[in-house]
Amino acid sequence: MNSLTNQFLIALPDMQDDRFHHSLILICEHNKDGALGIVLNKPSDLQFGEVLNSLKIDCDDDGIMDEIAYEGGPVNKECGFVIHSGTAKFQSSIQISQQLALTTSRDIIEQIANNNLQRQWLFCLGCSSWSAGQLEQEILNNSWLTVSADTDLVFSNSDDKWEKGLALLGIQPHQLSGDFGHA
Known part of the structure; x- marks a missing residue:
């Protein structure tokens, strides 16, 4: 089995699960x-300041308070996930690549609130998960395209991350058809 860690999943237009329509997933x-x-491209209605307030963490930086929280996926929607640049030096982190890490512990939230995190970051509520073999089967069923993750795209504020993910493969959205087959 080849690991898909540090790959983007790009939902194909005929994705059957509405929760992942036009999703770009790291x-x-x-x-x-x-x-x-x-999921990197589904902004929520929640601002990061609301998360800080719920955790009783003070922050005086309006820019940080106004950051958008993203919907990271349908699993553990009450849990925060911070994708950030650099190494995983926090209580609960995993290193995704040399450039990216994922942290779920409060200490990174406090570092962000105090403007002490000199890294790029993206805050998401929830995640997406697959059991053993499930993701591989979904790829075989033509639900997803895969491509190596692009760090700049992870932290981009653009509204067209899905389209830019496709562009990494040299594909424009109009070129996709729901009629895929196997040779």
Whole structure:
């Protein structure tokens, strides 16, 4: 099994699960037990300041308070996931690549609130997960395209991350058809 860690999953237009329509997902961990990913392009109605207030963490930086929280996926929607640049030096982190890590512990939230995190970051509520073999089967069923993750795209504020993910493969959305087959 080839690991899909540090790959983007790009939902094909005929994705049957509405929760993943036009999703761009960063695979943070993939092994024999399954996979964990974070949707990168579904902004929520929640601002990061609301998360800080709920955790009773003070922050005086309006720019940080106004950051958008993203919907990382349908699993553990009450849990925060921070994708950030650099190494994983926090209480609960995994290193995705040399450039990217995922942290779920409060200490990174406090570092962000105090403006002490000199890294790029993206805050998401929830994640996406697959059991052993499930993601591989979904790829075989033509639900997803895969491409190596692009760090700049992970942290981009653009509204067209899905389209830009396709562009990494040299594909424009109008070129996709729902009529895929196997040779």
